[in-house]
Amino acid sequence: MSEQTPSTPPRTAATVSRRRFLQASAAAGGGLLIGVALRGREHVAMAATRAEAGFSPNAFIRIDRAGDVTLIMHKVEMGQGTYTAMPMLIAEELEVDLDKVRLEHAPANDDLYAEPLFGVQETGGSTSVRGNFDLLREAGASARAMLVAAAANGWDVDPTTCHATHGEVVHAASGRRARYGDLVDAAARLPIPDDVVLKQPAQFRLIGTPVARLDGPEKVNGSATFGIDVRPPGLVFAAVCACPVFGGTLGSLDDRRAQAIPGVRQVVRLADAVAVIGEHTWAAQQGLAALDLRWQEGPNARLTTADIFAALTAASTRSGVTARNDGDATGILARSNRKLEAVYEQPFLAHAPMEPVNCTVHVRSDGCDVWVGTQVPTFARTAVANATGLPAERVRIHNHLLGGGFGRRLEIDFIARAAAIAAQVPAPVQVLWSREEDVRQDMYRPAYVDRIAAALDEHDRPAAWSHRIAGSSVVARVGRDLMPKTFKVLRAAGLSGLVSMIRGVDIDAVDGATDLPYDIPNLRVEWVREEPPGIPTAFWRGVGPTRNAFVVESFIDELAAAARQDPVDYRRALLASAPRARAVLDTAARASGWGTPVPRGRGRGVALLRGFGGTHIAQVAEVEVGTDGAVRVQRVVCAVDCGLVINPDLVKAQMEGGIVFGISAVLYGEITLKNGRVEQGNFSDYPILRIDQSPRIEVHLVPSTAPPGGVGEPGTSVIMPAVTNAIFAATGKRIRRLPVKDQLRPV
Amino acid sequence: MITLEINGSAREFAVSPDMPLLWLLRDLARLTGTKFGCGIGLCGACTVHANGEPIRACITPVSAVAGRKLTTIEAVGGTPTGQAVQQAWLELGVVQCGYCQSGQIMSAAALLARNPQPADADIDAAMAGNLCRCGTYDRIRAAIKRAAVRAGSR
Numbered sequence: 042m043s044e045q046t047p048s049t050p051p052r053t054a055a056t057v058s059r060r061r062f063l064q065a066s067a068a069a070g071g072g073l074l075i076g077v078a079l080r081g082r083e084h085v086a087m088a089a090t091r092a093e094a095g096f097s098p099n100a101f102i103r104i105d106r107a108g109d110v111t112l113i114m115h116k117v118e119m120g121q122g123t124y125t126a127m128p129m130l131i132a133e134e135l136e137v138d139l140d141k142v143r144l145e146h147a148p149a150n151d152d153l154y155a156e157p158l159f160g161v162q163e164t165g166g167s168t169s170v171r172g173n174f175d176l177l178r179e180a181g182a183s184a185r186a187m188l189v190a191a192a193a194n195g196w197d198v199d200p201t202t203c204h205a206t207h208g209e210v211v212h213a214a215s216g217r218r219a220r221y222g223d224l225v226d227a228a229a230r231l232p233i234p235d236d237v238v239l240k241q242p243a244q245f246r247l248i249g250t251p252v253a254r255l256d257g258p259e260k261v262n263g264s265a266t267f268g269i270d271v272r273p274p275g276l277v278f279a280a281v282c283a284c285p286v287f288g289g290t291l292g293s294l295d296d297r298r299a300q301a302i303p304g305v306r307q308v309v310r311l312a313d314a315v316a317v318i319g320e321h322t323w324a325a326q327q328g329l330a331a332l333d334l335r336w337q338e339g340p341n342a343r344l345t346t347a348d349i350f351a352a353l354t355a356a357s358t359r360s361g362v363t364a365r366n367d368g369d370a371t372g373i374l375a376r377s378n379r380k381l382e383a384v385y386e387q388p389f390l391a392h393a394p395m396e397p398v399n400c401t402v403h404v405r406s407d408g409c410d411v412w413v414g415t416q417v418p419t420f421a422r423t424a425v426a427n428a429t430g431l432p433a434e435r436v437r438i439h440n441h442l443l444g445g446g447f448g449r450r451l452e453i454d455f456i457a458r459a460a461a462i463a464a465q466v467p468a469p470v471q472v473l474w475s476r477e478e479d480v481r482q483d484m485y486r487p488a489y490v491d492r493i494a495a496a497l498d499e500h501d502r503p504a505a506w507s508h509r510i511a512g513s514s515v516v517a518r519v520g521r522d523l524m525p526k527t528f529k530v531l532r533a534a535g536l537s538g539l540v541s542m543i544r545g546v547d548i549d550a551v552d553g554a555t556d557l558p559y560d561i562p563n564l565r566v567e568w569v570r571e572e573p574p575g576i577p578t579a580f581w582r583g584v585g586p587t588r589n590a591f592v593v594e595s596f597i598d599e600l601a602a603a604a605r606q607d608p609v610d611y612r613r614a615l616l617a618s619a620p621r622a623r624a625v626l627d628t629a630a631r632a633s634g635w636g637t638p639v640p641r642g643r644g645r646g647v648a649l650l651r652g653f654g655g656t657h658i659a660q661v662a663e664v665e666v667g668t669d670g671a672v673r674v675q676r677v678v679c680a681v682d683c684g685l686v687i688n689p690d691l692v693k694a695q696m697e698g699g700i701v702f703g704i705s706a707v708l709y710g711e712i713t714l715k716n717g718r719v720e721q722g723n724f725s726d727y728p729i730l731r732i733d734q735s736p737r738i739e740v741h742l743v744p745s746t747a748p749p750g751g752v753g754e755p756g757t758s759v760i761m762p763a764v765t766n767a768i769f770a771a772t773g774k775r776i777r778r779l780p781v782k783d784q785l786r787p788v
Numbered sequence: 789m790i791t792l793e794i795n796g797s798a799r800e801f802a803v804s805p806d807m808p809l810l811w812l813l814r815d816l817a818r819l820t821g822t823k824f825g826c827g828i829g830l831c832g833a834c835t836v837h838a839n840g841e842p843i844r845a846c847i848t849p850v851s852a853v854a855g856r857k858l859t860t861i862e863a864v865g866g867t868p869t870g871q872a873v874q875q876a877w878l879e880l881g882v883v884q885c886g887y888c889q890s891g892q893i894m895s896a897a898a899l900l901a902r903n904p905q906p907a908d909a910d911i912d913a914a915m916a917g918n919l920c921r922c923g924t925y926d927r928i929r930a931a932i933k934r935a936a937v938r939a940g941s942r
Contacts, residue, residue: 118885119885120883120884120885120886120922121884122884251881253878253881254881254883256883256886257877257878257881257883258878259886260883260886260889261874261877261878261882261883261889261893262821262861262862262865262874263819263820263821263822263860263861263862263890264821264862265821265886266820267823267887269820269823269824270820272818272820278815303804321807321811321812321815321816322811322814322815322824323807323808323811323812323815393921394885394887394921395823395825395831395833395885395887395888395919395920395921395922396823396825396885396887397824397825442885442886443885444823444885444886444887445885445887445921445922446885447921473824475827476825476826476827476828690881691881694881694884694924694927697923697924697926697927698884698922698923698924699923700923701920701922701923701925702921702922702923723826723827723828723830724826724830724831724919725828725830729919729921730923730925731916731917731919731925732911732912732915732916732918732920732925732928732929733912733913733915733916735923735925735926736926737926738926
């Protein structure tokens with residue numbers, strides 16, 4: 042999901058946050074206070090000490106009599122560092138030491154834990170810090186104020202003469218100190234303050250510092266628990282295979298050989314899939330391989346990727362819904378004699394997180410437990426309720442660390458399938474997909490065809506720009522799931538997003554195309570929805586801005602080349618009204634040695650993006666193209682202004698990771714279909730970058746006092762055009778179809 | 789019945805000799821730090837040590853490691869290079885999602901045990917079988933060098 046209200050001023054965001062926070066506080070402060078704590082305690086991974094009368098001032102904080110501080114994480118940790126950044130925001134105001142807090146995964150609860158920018162409990166779209174910057178600081182400040190008031194009452198002094206530090210309240214004048222744990226009973230009886238004063242940036246002691254990741258120790262010694270690692274008593278293991286043609290169903294099945302394999306317990310039939318249950322994964326996998334299976338392949342049995350691209354190309358010649366129309370781009374282009382046109386193609390992509398999708402479910406007559414790593418816990422609960430027929434309140438979601446998300450774990454297909462299997466199994470069952478199943482039954486980043494044109498003025502600058510985007514709408518599908526929560530979602534989408542959606546624009550698909558940093562007086566962007574038959578499409582790290590950055594930044598490079606101008610200079614001249622964009626461009630150019638000679642066969646390419654809630658990013662990639670056409674990205678320099686930085690080391694890590702993720706896609710990433718079946722299945726034919734192919738990466742943070750912007754995805758967005766522009770610089774060949782793969786191989 | 793020495797303890801398992809070590813570790817021994825990623829030895833998430841050598845547990849039948857000393861991520865911190873690698877990983881903030889990192893650390897610890905001062909090319913060669921979807925490679929290189937310095941200074 043992407044930023045939907047890029048123009049929302051920070052003040053509005055703060056007001057929304059405050060309202061939500063107070064709702065949560067009111068709920069937690071009344072009869073639900075204990076309920077919140079209990080629900081959190083059900084989590085299998087937490088093994089909490091039971092506080093008989095702990096202090097739970099809101100849905101994010103619990104302090105017990107021993108002084109142990111538990112922070113409830115409503116965002117999920119999938120590598121992006123949110124289990125460090127969110128605690129930093131709370132602890133900054135709560136005045137506790139981060140090395141002493143315990144973290145707990147939040148239960149599924151939209152009322153308490155919805156993302157302010159989307160209206161549902163969700164982690165994605167690079168929203169966690171920018172959506173919760175005020176909310177979590179207020180949560181910490183409110184709790185701290187109550188603890189200070191409790192201490193002051195006990196000492197009979199004015200609370201303003203006391204302060205909190207390192208988990209204690211101190212009255213400096215008398216030297217008295219009280220530990221938080223000794224104050225929880227008194228604090229729990231106090232009213233939640235109506236208003237709290239947050240620190241000014243100059244007072245921050247944690248925010249802005251490179252605090253080490255809180256999830257580091259458990260991830261280097263093997264004790265971190267991902268969804269795949271849960272082992273409830275009596276667990277059995279399932280291997281699963283769905284119809285390899287999308288839309289097909291299970292035909293005939295002979296399971297006699299499978300049933301004879303030692304350790305195989307049961308064979309479960311679903312309408313479109315089959316699962317073998319075993320005492321361990323190996324038995325289940327052997328059983329699956331021994332099935333004699335026939336599929337009814339259905340209407341997509343002859344489908345190929347070429348069919349889909351033919352349909353997309355045709356769609357790109359139709360006029361679409363207008364997403365933006367400044368001036369008269371159409372008229373100027375029609376009259377221009379200095380016009381450039383290009384068509385860009387981007388393939389289907391799989392997510393391929395290192396932890397293949399999996400879900401463990403225990404269905405009983407009275408309820409159901411679900412152990413999973415999910416970006417959407419409340420959607421997961423609904424999916425399981427639908428699959429099992431149980432009421433949603435009887436479905437408990439135990440969330441876990443995610444072994445990579447990238448958008449895959451925004452989907453609930455694998456959770457629904459696991460629940461449908463588990464409904465037939467009299468024990469907790471771990472449904473684990475093989476890597477091949479993970480790649481072939483993914484929900485893919487959609488293939489797109491973009492048709493773009495520009496008319497140049499007398500200075501060779503774009504006087505008019507027309508961009509038509511044709512492809513699948515992920516938003517339209519997800520929107521159906523969001524419908525029961527219409528009010529909240531509509532409120533979160535904001536007025537401009539709402540109007541666009543009503544007019545039929547996919548606001549994600551055009552994100553990064555309509556809000557260019559460049560001064561282009563006549564700009565037209567159109568959206569044509571063209572759904573591929575049968576193939577499920579989904580968000581993928583970088584979402585809409587990543588597809589559009591490839592097109593826009595490639596085409597700007599084409600204009601610079603046509604004008605015989607330097608690509609950095611050409612962009613710079615169009616950035617008069619975007620000083621932050623100019624600053625990151627200049628920083629990346631300077632740090633990369635832009636303009637200095639490179640050896641033969643090498644080239645530098647640049648790309649720029651403004652997106653994800655005000656983040657500005659520029660990258661320079663330096664590539665080497667061998668005589669055999671093989672591309673090696675040698676070095677990447679990244680300059681990013683993401684507003685106020687919570688943790689500089691985490692921001693750098695997200696840039697590094699986003700860059701490597703994008704290089705895998707731009708060089709190799711491609712899902713293709715033949716006879717309705719995905720042709721790739723493992724890292725042999727869906728390769729991802731290895732260490733010996735990985736560039737040296739330098740990240741420069743451009744200081745900023747703007748509100749925080751997103752950092753999880755922008756690194757992926759700009760690297761793709763930076764690499765292809767570098768290939769153009771090295772070879773003179775313009776890459777308009779991804780992936781690069783063997784396009785540079787000599788013929 | 790097969791007897792395996794895992795992390796210093798001898799344990800017996802009633803399994804078929806062709807069962808991959810990965811599933812014995814994860815599902816029967818309940819040592820879940822060793823991860824499943826690809827099932828065909830392409831990603832390295834399942835790397836463990838057999839007599840100190842890195843092996844891919846997903847394609848190693850248990851019969852092949854009977855009588856060899858197995859070490860998994862849960863115990864590698866007890867070895868000098870394993871401890872140095874884990875420490876360097878923390879100091880340089882290598883992990884992101886963390887799922888591949890058990891395998892990365894096992895490969896790195898085995899590299900340093902046989903080559904205390906690896907050059908870049910040595911690191912690339914030893915680590916190219918360990919995939920990381922989060923893209924932590926640059927920090928893995930730096931952390932191996934940091935660990936080499938620390939292990940060497942002991």
